[in-house]
Amino acid sequence: MIKIVLFGPPGAGKGTQASILKEKYNLIHLSTGDIFRYNMKNDTPLGVQAKSFIEKGQLVPDSVTVDMLKDEVSKQKPASGYIFDGFPRTKVQAEALDAFLAKHDEQVDAMIALEVDDEVLVERLLERGKTSGRKDDANEEVIRKRIEVYHKETAVVKSFYQKQNKYFGVNGVGSIAEITERICQVIDKLEN
Numbered sequence: 001m002i003k004i005v006l007f008g009p010p011g012a013g014k015g016t017q018a019s020i021l022k023e024k025y026n027l028i029h030l031s032t033g034d035i036f037r038y039n040m041k042n043d044t045p046l047g048v049q050a051k052s053f054i055e056k057g058q059l060v061p062d063s064v065t066v067d068m069l070k071d072e073v074s075k076q077k078p079a080s081g082y083i084f085d086g087f088p089r090t091k092v093q094a095e096a097l098d099a100f101l102a103k104h105d106e107q108v109d110a111m112i113a114l115e116v117d118d119e120v121l122v123e124r125l126l127e128r129g130k131t132s133g134r135k136d137d138a139n140e141e142v143i144r145k146r147i148e149v150y151h152k153e154t155a156v157v158k159s160f161y162q163k164q165n166k167y168f169g170v171n172g173v174g175s176i177a178e179i180t181e182r183i184c185q186v187i188d189k190l191e192n
Contacts, residue, residue: 001079001080001081001106002025002027002080002081002082002109002187002190002191003081003082003084003101003106003107003108003109004021004027004081004082004083004084004108004109004110004111004112004187005084005087005088005097005108005110005111005112005161006018006021006083006084006085006112006114007111007112007113007114007154007157007158008113008114008115008116008172009114009116009118009121009146009147009150009151010121010125010143010146010147010150011116011121011122011124011125011128011137011143011147012114012115012116012121012172013114013116013172013176013179014085014086014114015031015085016176017114017176017179017180017183018031018083018085020176020180021083021180021183021184021187022083024184025080025081025187026079026080026081027079027080027081027082027083028076028077028079028081028082028083029082029083029085030069030072030073030076030082030083030084030085030087031085031086032065032068032069032084032085032086032087032089033085033086035068035069035072036050036060036068039068040054046064046067046068046071049064050064050065050068062090062092062093062096065087065089065093066093066096066097066100069084069087069097070100073100081109084097084108088157089153089154089157090153090156090157091156091157091160093157094157094160094161095160108161108164108166109166109190110161110166110167110168110186110187110190111157111158111161111166111167111168112168112170112183112186112187113158113167113168113169113170114170114172114179115169115170115171115172116172116173117173118144118147120173121143121147122140122143122144122147125137125143126138126140126143168186170182170183170186
């Protein structure tokens with residue numbers, strides 16, 4: 001059973017690649033964004049908790065985020081593994097994920113990070129904003145702020161996985177097929 005943390009800044013192509021990898025390797029795609037939206041829309045106890053912080057403009061505490069992810073993992077049918085998308089975002093979340101998996105004699109196998117130059121990300125997100133209707137993808141200042149926050153917050157998580165020799169940076173520029181091939185090379189080495 002393979003467990004991959006798929007990482008990258010906004011606009012790096014994580015969602016696109018996760019969809020392809022999910023099919024190719026029979027993995028369950030766990031997107032924290034999707035999990036948050038589901039829980040809040042359906043007013044689950046964890047969703048109500050998360051919403052109370054978001055409505056105040058606060059970050060959802062790690063404990064609530066971790067509990068949502070654990071709950072989602074427990075609902076899943078058996079699979080060949082997981083792609084964690086958008087999680088962990090902090091060292092506390094990374095440690096909690098390690099502890100949770102260790103209880104099941106499992107571990108994260110790799111953090112695969114899509115590496116894309118900031119200027120390319122800005123172009124991609126502005127283009128996506130024209131077609132997606134997402135307000136956060138239509139404003140260059142907001143986009144640059146999101147990228148800046150990503151770099152600040154995730155540097156610690158990158159370091160966490162580097163110390164475990166589980167960090168793999170992958171060039172996130174090129175065609176979708178080229179990027180998929182680069183990621184698959186990393187995954188295929190893990191499985192051998």
